[in-house]
Amino acid sequence: MTPPTAIVLLNESGRGTATRLQAAYPEALIHGLSGRTDDADITFTQTAAHLQELFRAGTPIIGICAAAILIRCLAPVLRNKNAEPPVIAIADDGSNIVPLLGGHHGANNLAREIGIKLDAHAAITTASDIHFSIALDAPPADLALANPQHVKEFMARLLSGEKIHIEGAHDWLSASNLPFADDGTLTIEVTSNVGKGSGDRLIYHPKTLALGVGCERDTPPNDLIDLVKKTLSSAGISPLAVGAVCSIDLKSDEAAVHAVAAHFGLSARFFSAAELAKETPRLVTPSDIVFKEVGCYGVSEGASLAAAGPEGKLIIPKEKSQRATCAVAESPTPIDSENTGRRQGKLSVIGIGPGQEPWRTPEASHLIQEATDLVAYGLYLDLLGHSIDGKTRHDFGLGEEEKRVRAALDLAAKGKNVALISSGDIGIYAMATLVFELIDREHNQDWGRLDIQVTPGISALQAAAARAGAPLGHDFCTISLSDLLTPWEVIEKRIKAAAEGDFVISFYNPVSMKRRTQLHAAKKILLEHRPANTPVIIARNLGRETENVSFVSLNDLDPEEIDMLTLVMVGSSESRLTTTNSATKSWVYTPRGYSGKQSGKPIKTGTET
Incomplete structure (x- = not known):
């Protein structure tokens, strides 16, 4: 998950612009230089060190300052232009917006968007953006470029006047000003199949494939990964076309399933047995044995079809190894993994110390940023200020400790990312012990499959x-x-x-x-x-x-x-x-x-x- 955008304020002269930006982007946090700014969400004392820390963490940076300040501060940590977050400089009065880094990783688009919101000028200098309203090396999330190393040569020829022949289609390409022609000397191919790219041929893979997996309990992760890789390779399918990795919710705590999803840069998604049972008419290899075990007639085929949607088709029926299975279904449109099935529920049990940011551990702050839902005595959430903006609060009163913990466990069991928060150290006379006591006492299977993380706080x-x-x-x-x-x-x-x-x-x-x-x-x-x-x-x-x-x-x-x-x-x-x-x-x-x-x-x- 990308960290919240940092609006870096070095002087109160830029306060008005910072306030307007935070109103437009409520999830963004104002980082203020100590001694020169007041009322910041996060305060820092060393500008260069703080900016470099944000940059290394992949945090989008909007600096309300001279562009030269950002350039000098970040120059020592510039390594890989393919992995840098957006960095934008904005004049104190908000009149000019200059994307400095990460232009093809969101900075150009963000600069244009800010320009509209602030009624200001966005100074975009990237050639492809200026001429064709597109950055070919920065496709949208549902499209993967297979050969980014060839973009520079391809763009040079394109800017020299050559035209493009397209094979396949995608809305991102059709909405651009690229010069398409049937007899184009350059080619853009949109396909889920493996292909060979070159300086005159860019290959894009749409995220239209749903990978369904199943395995025995405690299957070694490499066993399942190897099965999946072999299956895709044998079918000539590019791994970059996988848009979702799915299974039955009984496997939501299975390390091998999560390892496969991580292999594809995704989060595993899960369906209930009842949801998978609805896919029975479309299964190629239904199994009575599987039904007796988990309540549906097929896990890998059913999960892939459920993720691909009602118009999806099974293109690779169940493949088996000694302890695992996988299947592949294709959707007619790219798959939005984040809105497919459910995540494994996560419960972060967090101590925030006295509550203020300086006495809160970075790990605690990170877990709070990641959470969708926050459960706590209301005062503890109030202490967190703007860092919880945009998240769902679940406030409980004093004396309602068990209600708090049950609510947190139940929310997480629904696939949410929940933070159960206490002041001080949550493991010392606080809520962490009750979490494990309830799990141990009640044997709730949904609670038992949660991803639970306890992080300490400064105790009293x-x-x-x-x-x-x-x-x-x-x-x-x-x-x-x-x-x-x-x-x-x-x-x-x-x-x-x-x-x-x-x-x-x-x-x-x-x-x-x-x-x-x-x-x-x-x-x-x-x-x-x-x-x-x-x-x-x-x-x-x-x-x-x-x-x-x-x-x-x-x-x-x-x-x-x-x-x-x-x-x-x-x-x-x-x-x-x-x-x-x-x-x-x-x-x-x-x-x-x-x-x-x-x-x-x-x-x-x-x-x-």
């Missing part, structure tokens, strides 16, 4: 430790004081064990509106095992505007001043308080090696924000 204890200094420098543990799911007797036993073991302890859920006694009890237990002046870190709203981090001694800890948005971290007997000269800032650290009990020097207290 990590954030508190970073703000406080280095209190987790030695052994530590976390204990939740909530007895809603765990009996107090069990919690109390764990506190005593941690106190006796001299662990630094991070207390999650220290209090609530109705639960006020547990932190008092924990303090009493700890005072029996460590000095009264042991440093305690009180951290509220970490990573947010109202963040507040303060230090007290264990003896002076007042549980009544703690709220439910606070993490309480109690040092070990070795934890120490120190200060630096920077505004007499205080820090807590726990030495890695034991150096004896700390002195009886009274602890300094204060608030650090």
Whole structure:
């Protein structure tokens, strides 16, 4: 999936143009230079490094700046013109639009489109675009060029006045201004068959073929790939003409099926047994055995025909190897793989830390960008700002954790790409464990076939430790004081064990509106095992505007001043308080090696924000 377009703003003078662009392209994100711009979706400090990172990731770039800035910044990373994303420079006032890179990979078309939306001039300089309104080396997604290495010679002859004889047809070609003639000395061939191209012959393969596959459970991916390659080669069919790779939904978690799809640069698509059963009259090799196994009379033939549509025809009936099958059907029109069957459902279980972009991992941001549906407590989604624009929100209230997880699993089972989101680390006192608990408990086959990925976030204890200094420098543990799911007797036993073991302890859920006694009890237990002046870190709203981090001694800890948005971290007997000269800032650290009990020097207290 292509990353969201980056509107790069280097000065507030281009704000108006950036705002107009984002209104025209809601999925685009404004990347603002820190110190020179305000209210950006993503902030950066080093222009060249940031632009190069975007370019390497394949992100379309619209720079509201001088073209020379983009050229100088990106020059060190220019390697392959066949793999570069669109890069466009736009004047601050939006009056001129210049595609700099990736002209034949969307930049020229995007520049024209922006020109229309902004009522501005798009400066297109590519010869083929100017003369023929087409870029022969950049066909649409449903058409593949077999011999791009010959385009340069072909274009030179075309610009010299030669005409083109066409074999086959495609709307993209017929809508251009190319000089077609029956006696043309140049040839463009549109075919699904393998052919030999040259400087006077370009071969295009329309994505009209649907490849249906089936296999035994845990078939080695190479076994299925080899069968498919052999089948296509024997029939003289180009792999570039494959527009969809499909199977039955029972195989949506089969590695071999996904490997075949990836081999063709596609995502595997799946049909239910009921959908495949409708193709029975068109099957060449129906099987009662297959019906008994999966509920339809043919997987590979049925899947290929279902993808090719009612007007499609089976051109290669089922071919078999020891553990796999494949078949090929041809559609009269190119196949839109993204709207064929269903994807394997994906559930990304994501921790976003405090929520703000600087404290969110790149992997978490990437998975959120890919998702179609977001499931979370509403506040967590609000923290993500514009990065979730265009996605379907599924908001749930506090206390609806199981409803949230069930909704996420059910949405993913329908073939959607779902992100289940929590603040902090979703694997620490959060939703990840409930995902696997429900799957394990309920044995729902649809849930069991999902692609599940868990990605960590900055946890409250990590954030508190970073703000406080280095209190987790030695052994530590976390204990939740909530007895809603765990009996107090069990919690109390764990506190005593941690106190006796001299662990630094991070207390999650220290209090609530109705639960006020547990932190008092924990303090009493700890005072029996460590000095009264042991440093305690009180951290509220970490990573947010109202963040507040303060230090007290264990003896002076007042549980009544703690709220439910606070993490309480109690040092070990070795934890120490120190200060630096920077505004007499205080820090807590726990030495890695034991150096004896700390002195009886009274602890300094204060608030650090």
